[in-house]
Amino acid sequence: MIGSRICHDLISPIGAINNGLELLEMTGSNDGPEIQLISESVGNATARIRFFRIAYGAAGDQEMGRAEIVSVLRDLMGTGRLTVAWGPMDEQPRDAVRMAFLAIQCLETAMPYGGRIEVTCERERWTVHGRGEKLNVDSALWEGLESAIVPQEIQPAHVQFALLPAVVADAGRKLSVVGQGTDMTLRF
Secondary structure, rough: OOOHHHHHHHHHHHHHHHHHHHHHHOOOOOOOHHHHHHHHHHHHHHHHHHHHHHHHHOOOOOOOOOHHHHHHHHHHHEEEEEEEEEEOOOOHHHHHHHHHHHHHHHHHHHHHOOOOEEEEOOOOOOEEEEEOOOOOOOOHHHHHHHHHOOOOOOHHHHHHOOOOOOOHHOOOOOOOOEEEEOEEEEEE
């Protein structure tokens, strides 16, 4: 609920900044690099808030369509070093998408040099697989995913490692993690 509220409150002023940029564009006043920087920053902030609202907000019982999910992931990843391929073609329960987004964020942490994440779902069993040229795996964080024992001094940047096991357990599922070489796979 807190995550939902924060995202809801932040999206309005960011949207207003974006509207102001569009007005500047219509008047022809957007020819400087400053405006381009602001525009890119607003786009990045909007993408992150949309992602965070799903990953950290209240899940609810509603379904999410593929187009919305893919749009959020595309906007978030942009032209970065990491790509995400969303496999499910039909609508998905928001709580399952939330778990997948948290798993994506865990993999993103382990893939600072980039790579590819693939999300699939077969018979309500989710697989989030990441492959990168080089992985940076903090064993305490990754071991905590399966054991649900959160390291005592977890950093704010790693909160997804504390939340994912709790959300998966609340859904009555079991989380498994397999890592080998340049591959990491989370299943729930």
